Amino acid sequence: MKVLVGGATGLVGGALVNYLTASRIEILRLSRSSSPAGEPTVRWDPAAGRLPAAELEGVDAVVHLAGETITGRWTEAKKSRIRSSRIDGTRLLSQTLAGLQRPPKVLICASAVGFYGDRGEETCTEQSAPGQGFLTDVVTEWEAATTAAKEAGIRVVHLRIGVVLSPSGGALAKMLLPFRLGLGGRIGSGRQYMSWVTLDDLVRMIDHLITHDEVCGVVNAVAPQAVTNAAFTRSLGRALRRPAVLPVPAFLIRLLFGEMGRSLLLSSTRVEPVVLGTSGYEFVHPTLDEALVELVRGN
Numbered sequence: 697m698k699v700l701v702g703g704a705t706g707l708v709g710g711a712l713v714n715y716l717t718a719s720r721i722e723i724l725r726l727s728r729s730s731s732p733a734g735e736p737t738v739r740w741d742p743a744a745g746r747l748p749a750a751e752l753e754g755v756d757a758v759v760h761l762a763g764e765t766i767t768g769r770w771t772e773a774k775k776s777r778i779r780s781s782r783i784d785g786t787r788l789l790s791q792t793l794a795g796l797q798r799p800p801k802v803l804i805c806a807s808a809v810g811f812y813g814d815r816g817e818e819t820c821t822e823q824s825a826p827g828q829g830f831l832t833d834v835v836t837e838w839e840a841a842t843t844a845a846k847e848a849g850i851r852v853v854h855l856r857i858g859v860v861l862s863p864s865g866g867a868l869a870k871m872l873l874p875f876r877l878g879l880g881g882r883i884g885s886g887r888q889y890m891s892w893v894t895l896d897d898l899v900r901m902i903d904h905l906i907t908h909d910e911v912c913g914v915v916n917a918v919a920p921q922a923v924t925n926a927a928f929t930r931s932l933g934r935a936l937r938r939p940a941v942l943p944v945p946a947f948l949i950r951l952l953f954g955e956m957g958r959s960l961l962l963s964s965t966r967v968e969p970v971v972l973g974t975s976g977y978e979f980v981h982p983t984l985d986e987a988l989v990e991l992v993r994g995n
């Protein structure tokens with residue numbers, strides 16, 4: 697089997713390529729730059745609408761994870777890059793795949809639990825209505841950008857990913873130093889829910905979804921137990937054997953990070969992975985305590 701991976705240079709894409717390669721799956725990368733190690737790569741320029749279609753012929757599955765990082769201050773220019781790198785890039789890829797002589801069977805496209813917005817204690821499933829705000833709007837359009845692929849008969853999966861936990865990048869890696877120094881603590885009230893998934897589980901889920909032909913549409917890529925920020929803080933403190941009692945007030949988050957801080961750190965999203973459960977996916981890390989102990993061990 698040959699799998700095209702967009703965003704293979706990123707946190708999730710890099711881990712996915714390693715995982716699939718170990719299963720002897722052939723990988724073709726989709727990147728804005730060529731691979732320094734000379735790995736097979738299709739170069740594209742999504743901002744300019746350039747993607748060499750002929751180089752995609754013969755691919756069986758596509759996993760698309762590319763997009764401007766959402767961390768950092770959300771200036772108008774940054775928001776525009778967040779939006780266009782996902783929506784325009786996905787539309788270009790989807791239209792190109794639809795026009796191939798032999799289109800791939802499946803397109804698994806990254807999406808995010810940001811779709812559900814700030815929902816307090818409500819549990820959101822794949823059937824839940826959208827929330828409100830910038831992330832909801834981006835995700836809605838991002839998912840709609842795959843229309844051409846769907847119309848061409850390609851099975852499309854929208855992977856609504858939660859906070860990805862890995863010691864080598866993303867949110868957890870940023871938290872490790874302050875928590876190790878005993879400077880960790882809950883954010884704001886700590887009552888906001890956080891839907892998380894370990895990087896190990898995420899790459900296994902993607903592999904599972906590539907082969908499970910019966911699954912299409914929205915799939916929540918989160919562990920079965922979302923936790924509040926206060927519970928996450930306690931769990932990380934325990935895993936590192938450090939006190940985690942210095943709260944970060946909400947006003948400071950708003951001051952330092954503006955809209956990004958409100959949307960990512962203070963809002964509450966409690967998501968359940970219903971479709972993964974019914975499709976028979978078995979989690980490596982279903983609970984946070986065990987996941988964090990394993991992730992921080994030796995790091």
Ligand SMILES: NC(=O)c1ccc[n+]([C@@H]2O[C@H](COP(=O)([O-])OP(=O)(O)OC[C@H]3O[C@@H](n4cnc5c(N)ncnc54)[C@H](OP(=O)(O)O)[C@@H]3O)[C@@H](O)[C@H]2O)c1
Pocket residue numbers: 702703704705706707708709726727728729742761762763764765777781785806807808809857858859860861866867
């Ligand atoms: N990590 C998380 O906690 C999390 C949570 C929810 C959703 N997601 C979604 O999952 C996907 C993968 O996440 P990740 O953490 O692996 O992301 P990442 O490490 O930031 O990597 C994303 C990749 O996208 C490409 N990229 C970056 N800026 C781009 C731009 N302006 N235009 C086009 N391509 C660009 C880059 O590939 P090249 O330089 O090779 O082109 C990069 O390697 C993203 O779409 C993200 O929104 C992630």
